[in-house]
Amino acid sequence: MPKVAVILSGCGVKDGAEIHEAVSALLSITRRGAEYVCYAPDKTQHDVVDHLKQAPVAGEQRNVLVESARIARGEVRDLAEFDPAEVDALVIPGGFGSAKNLSDYALQGPTATPDPHVARAVRAMHAAGKPVGAICISPTVVAAVFQGTEVKPRLTIGSDPGTAGHLRDMGAEHVECAADDCIVDETNRIVSTPAYMSARNIAEVYTGIDRLVEEVLKLA
Amino acid sequence: MPKVAVILSGCGVKDGAEIHEAVSALLSITRRGAEYVCYAPDKTQHDVVDHLKQAPVAGEQRNVLVESARIARGEVRDLAEFDPAEVDALVIPGGFGSAKNLSDYALQGPTATPDPHVARAVRAMHAAGKPVGAICISPTVVAAVFQGTEVKPRLTIGSDPGTAGHLRDMGAEHVECAADDCIVDETNRIVSTPAYMSARNIAEVYTGIDRLVEEVLKLA
DSSP: OOEEEEEOOOSSTTTSOOHHHHHHHHHHHHHTTOEEEEEEOOSBOSOOEETTTTEEOTTOOOBHHHHHHHHTTTOEEEGGGOOGGGOSEEEEOOSHHIIIIIBSHHHHGGGOOBOHHHHHHHHHHHHTTOOEEEETTTHHHHHHHHTTSSOOOEEOOTTOHHHHHHHHHTTOEEOOOOTTOOEEETTTTEEEEOGGGTOSSHHHHHHHHHHHHHHHHHHO | OOEEEEEOOOSSTTTSOOHHHHHHHHHHHHHTTOEEEEEEOOSBOSOOEETTTTEEOTTOOOBHHHHHHHHTTTOEEEGGGOOGGGOSEEEEOOSHHIIIIIBSHHHHGGGOOBOHHHHHHHHHHHHTTOOEEEETTTHHHHHHHHTTSSOOOEEOOTTOHHHHHHHHHTTOEEOOOOTTOOEEETTTTEEEEOGGGTOSSHHHHHHHHHHHHHHHHHHO
């Protein structure tokens, strides 16, 4: 049974992993006969956002690994312990947590720096020829990891011109893609899908992520 | 397009709504051509549990409505505003939040009292002949709502003898059911499925909840 590492970035679209996307990935991986193992960085979240008021909460701190454990039902490992030899593929759901906790793209745009443990995991998978799936805004993490190297990934974040331009600024190629489909970079074994960057509802999110998981497992 | 109210109880299996179950319900409702509208009570959670250590966090407080907004991507209404005329069906995902925030079943067992807004919503749907779906531990909420009345719902929580006995103590009938199926009480228009009370993985959870949503929509 192929084993897929899923990197979570908290729990909630505004300050963590987008919950519908993360659960869709776990569901699709399981339905397709693979198993998942969740990872998250053990560090303080960039911020805590009140998802009802859609506003940051001053003074509150939450930990990325601890909040990710909500989505993983307690079964989540510190990303510092990630060993590429243990897994066949890696998938990164979206949400602002991806752009605030897995890199600082939400703040720095195309000069973003990835979290060191995320960078190590993505580079190790690429070096081992194992596939990486990037959902929603997470292609910006992949682009940040390979910025300034000879690896020029072919990615999609859907059709948003600003984010697509940032990917090109970081040295990646951007390809437009519908929410219910995905883009496969065969050379680099990287698959991406727009999810809530383009999707109008959770059903489209699931369809696109299920396509991504299908292609990731083909490459595993 | 039928509209289904989904009552959330926070965000995370140990102190709120079980996230895989809640997302499975939202996904199934959408894939089956209906739409969802999320509700949650606006009150302090019974407790906050560190999902990594699986232990309560002393002194921390979170609000059920605010945390539920993480699952609902901000689109969640105060359950005090629930109007049964606006919806065609009601679904209640599980998680300890159901047994700690929607009722006090986790503390009181068969003498549990439901949250007053939850009780009002479930009674109003029943009185209007509109279906109610109860997932995982949430049949205990339904049983608590009708305890001491002439309504004797036919429910499942899977096969756990202790919880099944509590349902009977509360005046309900309990029927064993597999994780990938559901029990339909045609008389009372109540559908229930075991989800993580019995399921071995998220795929079984989705299959059972999708069956529940199918039956709930038939009754709507």
